[in-house]
Amino acid sequence: MTENNLSIFEKHESEVRSYVRGFPTVFHKAKGYKLWDLDNKEYIDFFSGAxxxxxxxxxENMKKKMIEYIQEDGVTHSLDMASKAKGEFLEKFHEIILKPRNLDYKVMFPGPTGANTVESALKLARKVTGRTNIVSFTKGFHGMTIGALSVTGNAFKRAGAGMPLNNATSMPYDNFMDDTEESLKYIEKMLDNSGSxxxxxxxxxxxxxxxxGGLNAARMEWLQSIEKICRDRDILLIIDDIQAGVGRTGTFFSFEPAGIKPDIVCLSKSIGGYGTPLALTLIHPDFDKFAPGEHNGTFRGNNLAFVTATEALNYWKDDSLEKNVQEKSKRMEEFLNGLIKKYPNMKGSHRGRGFMQGIASEVDGFSDKVTEKCFEQGLIMETAGPDDEVFKLFPPITIDDEGLDKGLSIxxxxxxxxVSEKNLVTS
Known part of the structure; x- marks a missing residue:
């Protein structure tokens, strides 16, 4: 394919295609925080593969390791058989990530997607407790398979299931209700009252x-309260760290600043390092109760992903990347709050933390228009929230100062x- 023409996709690809509609060009090359299309137009990536x-x-280092592995005819597909690549990843993940954080987890490899690690976590929680109900939270998103959709809040995505979604109860997330303390009492009362x-x-x-769900960041105190609610009632706590983990919020696990220790942690997306599909379900040893093969998948032994994931862990041998993300996160927050102050009539409010921040606008269609204009000017960024009301900054956590500044300027x-086109007068 040599021409930057979308007709082949419109002719042959399903109507379900999504991102190609928001980013209507044919991409070919990518490096660091940049992408290029077939016309060689350069784009700054504030999307990072979601x-x-x-x-x-x-x-470069991950690419080198992958090429070396392929050239030596390293095994690619091995289901959950033992392989050199898997062993090296398990050892390094324990030594660099789990041990320094005093976390004790067995590592399960489900199918290599976020939805699959969520499905495995839900199945395991039901197996070890003998209960079927799962509490999820308003505006949460956990994947597009039936079990994951049952604990997802978005009505549009839930409707895609085409069937009733059962065995889940939705509770108010932090700041979903005006009085957060009352919402915590509500959760407790609903759990404890036999008439609820x-x-x-x-x-x-x-x-x-x-x-x-819109870059809604839970307060650390709320997370601690939720953990206590679970502990007091012998309920397992599952943290879905698929998008917020692997450094996205400034620490490897997003829950670290709260000091909580989930029973099960779901990881996917960037855990493979290179964009290579991989998912982990981290399980406290007390709950590692699946029988051999009771949850499986043909591609859970993705050795190319093990190779790049192992190399990616070198970023976490010290705290330099963490500090860099935290410092740049402050700059992003200051920038966004500055925009809110400078353009009050967009009716914006700051959302998120770390390298997942954005602005929620009360003006209908505002955030969609912002992402559209960004794309025209060479920046890729998406929206979030039930009504796409948030424009979402998601640059790579390794982005340099020049790239960040260029992106923010766009x-x-x-x-x-x-603001000008919508006739929103600035003050």
Missing amino acids: GALNYGHND GVDKPAAFILETVQGE IEKAVEKV
């Missing part, structure tokens, strides 16, 4: 920062244009 490319595109109609759950499942120009 969080699957935290380390950017085509990291809520069956005792096997587990709670939540994201510490809701990505698709966003400000886009906001200024949309």
